[in-house]
Amino acid sequence: MSWEEAEQRIQGAAKQQSRSLDLSYLGLTEIPDAISQLKNLQTLSLQGNQLTTIPDAISQLKNLQTLSLQRNQLTAIPDAISQLKNLQTLSLQGNQLTAIPDAIGQLVNLQTLDLHDNQLTTIPDTISQLVNLQELDLRNDQLTTIPDAISQLSNLQKLYLHGNELLKIPAEILGSTYGDVRSGAEPAKPKDILEYLFRIQKQAQPLNEAKLILVGYGAVGKTSLVNRLVHQRFDASETKTEGIQITDWPLYLNGNEDVKLNVWDFGGQEIMHSTHQFFLTERSLYLLVLNGRQGHEDADAEYWLELIQSFGGDSPVIVVLNKVEEHPFDVNRSGLKQKFPNIKGFVRTDCETERGLDELRQVIEHETDRLEHLRDPFPASWFAIKQRLGDMEENYISFEHYRNICNQNQESDLDSQDSLAVHLHNLGIALNYKDDPRLRDTNILNPLWVTNGIYKILNAHDLADHKGELDLGCLPQLLDPKNYPRQRHGFLMELMRKFELCFPFQDSQERYLIPDLLDKQQPLEAEDFILEDCLNFRYTYPILPEGLLPRFIVRTHVLSSNTLRWRTGVILDFEGSRALVKADRQDRSVSISITGPKNKRRELLGIIRYDFEHIHNNFKFQPEEKIPIPNHPKLTFSYKDLLVMEEQGLVKVPKVINGKLIHLEIKELLNGVDLTKRPQTLRDVEHPSKALQLFYSYSHKDEGIRDQLETHLKVLQRRGLIQNWHDRKILPGTDWKNELDRNLEQADIILPLVSPDFIASDYCYEVEMSRARDRHDAKEAILLPILIRPVDWNSTSFCDIQALPSDLKPVTKWSDKDDAWLNVMQGLKRVIQVIQKNKSLQ
Structure with missing residues (x-):
């Protein structure tokens, strides 16, 4: 039947002179020779069959541009494939290939070559x-070497070598996975990957260094454990750890191998849990320390294990039952191990009597020996640079100084210097935030300088008394002036902003709010929300992450006022609608209730969900989205379940309400919480379609106004119409200028936020706007100025271009800012419609 079906499709394609033919998943073991007659064929799909060879007939399809042969049983590629001179995409993944013929080099027009999941x-x-090759996928093969000649592929933009363990390339160097790149992440530069690989192939030695992280609540004995294990000492009156303590622990493995553990001892105070997450890393060994004093050790264990899993992935964990002489206790070991298979052991200890310490050392040494990346090869020059940085007494140096040190130690390539900076950052040896133009010039040699500086601010009594309001003028009193000179205060505040721990008040860049320190009391206005009268939505979590609501408050601060924020909730206002967003730790959930006009309620919910989704992307787990039933807000349906039901053609879903079986309209439930252009399927939710790229050009002094605009445009982002980009989104480890240039070149719409500070900025006005104007005049992008503060418009270089808001009235001059941003959004919508129409015609 499959053969006959294939012949029929080939005959139909020949009759219609088709350019495309799909013969996938027909169970074919060979292909009818008649296929050679399809001289016009440009796309041929043969994936998912049982082919063992590629027939010579295929080589006669001279116009073929795309050939899909993935998931067959191919063991070899014939030289005849070289005759397909016009081939641009060749997919051979999921076969049994052990070699690729030299003839592959003759496919000079090839742009994408997929060879992953073979046996190469x-x-x-x-x-x-292959001078035009842009993407090469070699994931999950069995590669032992890569030829130096691959470096000549000057157009290669994406190189995937993940899953080739014998190459011994660290995850930090390999960069974002294929799936992450498909979801919008930036791929690593092939040049960086190859330079590292060729360097270690010539001269390298194992790093033999890893990170040991101790977590647990305060007063469980973490610091005492470190002192016993590393320094062989004990102090019964040990003071509590403020922030993080970092200790070097030399180990001697297998009787002949020197290894160093960087031991990170995290303070257990609740206020610091939300900031710990920024230093909890994968590829580490974790010690979870518990004691039985409070009587809820099983719940404590689950809390911390979930937290480790969220940020440390599958890193191994040793659970330490400490102070067992003082308070004997145990936990449900088999139950925890079943739920968290990365637990490698349970050890009962007591630092005062030294009970269990020898056993704990042995378990730590055993698990350290098994760490996957412990022995990653490290180039000799990198060792020298790491040693030099470690010997320096300074807490920080400029990035230029770091580059000079690299040059002095035979590492002159800038990309390799950047790769090493990322590697040292991920190991916790030296921190660098070169992804952010406001932070990139400082290279932190002492991570304690950063962590302790932030924790000093968070733990300040005056700050707690003022409900999280911080005046920058108070920092000299909070921080040691010798270690934290005044000129470095701005760096710490920018770092806290990067971590979404604080935001500046709109009326002053000298005053900040830290939501983690807000008052716990919910305002009376929260009682105004009657659930039955609201549009409701809910997130439920396996664990409610510390700092979740404070981060959300930071991201949405332009929609809230100071009196309507508290530590676990906030009330937002947006164009006539109002939302109550609050967290319930016991219920491990976040509830959202919105009043106002129906269309505006959905728009505000779209903004709220957009911001939560951004925060959720930092976690290894994803919460469950739930839709409460109208008039019965305590009864819910799973949002994704409803999408699946709708995709399968179901119209109604049953629910028992007050003892009666009711059938509810699926479409009505979904439309109630989604914007008008809702993703149509579950796949659309997980893999949104291509949106127009929007680029912000702005002065950093106008960042607060950009935040306001971005908040209003989240409605368009939620609809999948646009994807915003500005320099705050530059990813770690990337060159900020190259990233700016790349995104400016890819933008469909360029939004300069025009103000006196923008005009005064040489980079914004002269560099970015010069290139933006060129692209606008060439009809490659649309330049759409947004006038945010008064300027002499007629003297600007783009005064001839239509600007927003209408009538050239600056946003700051509107009495109602919502009206101003609505005017901007409506104008942007019209531009989007024009671009979409032109693209559809193309």
């Missing part, structure tokens, strides 16, 4: 002849 041990030197 190397690739031929002739691959260097």
Whole structure:
């Protein structure tokens, strides 16, 4: 039947002179020779069959541009494939290939070559002849070497080598996975990956260094454990750890191997849990320390294990039952191990009597020995640089100084210097935030300088008394002036902003609010929300992450006022609608209730969900989204379940309400919480379609106004119409200028936020706007100025271009800012419609 079906499709394609033919998943073991007659064919899909060879007939399809042969049983590629000179995409993943012929180099127009999930041990030197190749996927093969010639592929933009363990390339160097890149992440530069690989192939030695992280509540004995294990001492009156303590612990593994553990001892105070997450890393060994004093050790264990899993992934965990002489206790070991398979053991200890310490040392040494990346090869020059940085007494140096040190130690390549900076950052050896233009010039040699500075601010009594309001003028009293000179205060505040721990008040850049220190009392206005009269939505979590609501308050602060924020909730106002968003730790949930006009309620919910989704992307787990039933807000349906039901053609869903079986309209439930252009399927939710790229050009002095605009445009983002980009979104480890230039070149719409500070900025006005104007005049992008503060408009270089808001009235001059931003959004919508129409015609 499959053969006959294939012949029929080939005959139909020949009759219609088709350019595309799909013969996938027909169970074919060979292909009818008649396929060679399809001279006009440009796209041929043969994936998911049982082909063992590629027939010569395929080589006669001279106009073929895309050939899909993935998920067959191919063991070899014939040289005849070289005749497909017009081929641009070749997909061979999921076969049984052990080699690629030299003839592959003759496919000079090839742009994408997918060879992942085969049995390749190397690739031929002739691959260097694929001068137009942009993407090469070699994931999950069995590669042992890569030819130097691959470096000649000057157009290569994406190189995936993940899953080739024998190459010994660290995850930090490999960069974002294929799936992450498909979801919008930036891929690593092939040049960086290859330079590291070729360097370690020539001269390298194992790093033999890893991170040991101790977590647990305060007063469980973490610091005492470190002192016993590392320094062989004990102090019964040990003071509590403020922030993080970092200790070097030299180990001697297997009787012949020197290894160093960087021991990070995290303070257990509740206020600091939300900031710990920024230093909890994968590829580490964790010690979870518990004691039985409070009597809820099983719940404590689950809380911390969930937190470790969220930020440390599958890193191994040793659970330490401490102070067992003082308070004997145990936990449900089998139950915890079943739920958290990364637990490698349970050890009962007591630091005062030294009970269990020898056993704990042995378990730590055993698990350290098994750490996957402990022995990652490290280039000799990198060792020298790491040693030099470690010997320096300074807490921080400029990034330029770091580059000079690299140059002095035979590492002159800038990309390799950047790769090493990322590597040292992830190991916790030296911190660098070169992804952020406001932070990039400082290289932190002493991570304690950062962590303790932030924790000093968070733990300040005066700050707690003022409900989280911080005046920058108070920092000299909070921080040691010798270690934290006044000129570095701005760096710490920018870092806290980067971590979404605080935001500046709109009326002053000298005053900040830290939501983690807000009052716990919910305002009376929260009682105004009658659930039955509201649009409701809910998130439920396996664990409610500390700092979740404070981060949300930071992200949405332009929609809230000071009196309507508290530590676990906030009330937002947006164009006539109002939302109550609050967290319930016991219920491990966040509830959202919105009043106002129906269309505006949905728009505000779209903004809220957009911001929560951004925060959730930092977690390894995803919460469950739930839709409360109208008039019965305590009864809910799973949002994704409803999408699946709708995708399968179901119209109604049953629910028992007050003892009666009711059938509810699925479409009505979904439309109630989604914007008008709702993703149509579950796949659309997980993989949104291509949106127009929007680029902000602005002065950092106008960042607060940009935040306001971005908040209003989240409605368009939620609809999948646009994707915003500005320099705050530059990813760690990337060159900020190159990233700016790349996103400016890719933008469909360029929004300069025009103000006196923007005009005065040489980079914004002269560099960015010069290129933006060129692209606008060439009809490659649309330049759409947004006038935010009064300027001499007629003297600007783009005064001839239509601007927003209408009538050239600056946003700050509108009495109602919502009206101003609504005017901007409506104008932007019209531009989007024009671009979409032009693209559809193309």
